[in-house]
Amino acid sequence: MTDVRRRSTKQREAVRDALDAADGFVSAQSLHAAMRDGGSTVGLATVYRALATLETDGVADAVQHDGETVYRACTPTHHHHLICRECGRTIELEADRIEAWTQQVAADHGYRDARHTIEITGICDRHAPGGDA
Amino acid sequence: MTDVRRRSTKQREAVRDALDAADGFVSAQSLHAAMRDGGSTVGLATVYRALATLETDGVADAVQHDGETVYRACTPTHHHHLICRECGRTIELEADRIEAWTQQVAADHGYRDARHTIEITGICDRHAPGGDA
DNA sequence: CGCATTTTGACAACGGTTCTCATTCGCGAG
DNA sequence: CTCGCGAATGAGAACCGTTGTCAAAATGCG
Helix, strand or coil: CCCCCCCCCHHHHHHHHHHHHCCCCEEHHHHHHHHHHCCCCCCHHHHHHHHHHHHHCCCEEEEEECCEEEEEECCCCCCEEEEECCCCCEEEECCHHHHHHHHHHHHHCCCEEEEEEEEEEEECCCCCHHHCC | CCCCCCCCCHHHHHHHHHHHHCCCCEEHHHHHHHHHHCCCCCCHHHHHHHHHHHHHCCCEEEEEECCEEEEEECCCCCCEEEEECCCCCEEEECCHHHHHHHHHHHHHCCCEEEEEEEEEEEECCCCCCCCCC
């Protein structure tokens, strides 16, 4: 399952570079825009495809955000995110306890090959307490 | 924040009923189809709106599934889900430890009003181990 | 080099969700 | 009970992110 026949193309590399250069999470569209802005002529569909393969390869991290799929170059270690609902500032979290817990829970119920998604959102301290609903 | 001016309409009740009657998670579209199938004339947009308010009211649970938002009548207590990737069979989970952990982590980083999303997926034991990738 | 195969790019098509807006309905006031 | 205001509805268009199509170009192996 890991030996996917895959050619190396400059487009895919370009997407990967752009993703590395991006600060936090970016959507396929904005990444495409940024690339085009930087002189690249890569097509939108290609960006989508590249991002998908990048995720499959474990190089990119995909998260659903408000109906949009946002990607991010991810560190090799498994982690989760703490995201500010106001500004999108993201902090990476690692918690072995939680990893263990999810595996345990899945196993307890007879579920194999457990994966999990954990996202914590909040309002970070850079925002005045009275400013929002 | 909890006193949203809200009228009670038969449409919303119908949606709520339909959601209660549904087995597991259902999309707005399929719920609408089921309702129409059952003689209701509620519009699709209304189903979307009702589902949204239902979620706001804590009566329904929304989960993203493959680009679709699926809803489910949920128990009043906060919980998460363990979902089979093969058949969609769902088990509700409750874990105070995890709740506490998320709050703690958010607070540690100066994030207020923390919310979280936790989904665990796996392959449940009703499926033969050798059948899939 | 030559060929089989993969990948690309432009754009159409798709699907889910949201918006628009005139009409209807709920519900409190009189 | 009736009136009236504003929320809720419904039909369909509009939106938007994403995926499919398909001919042309690129890749890499022999």
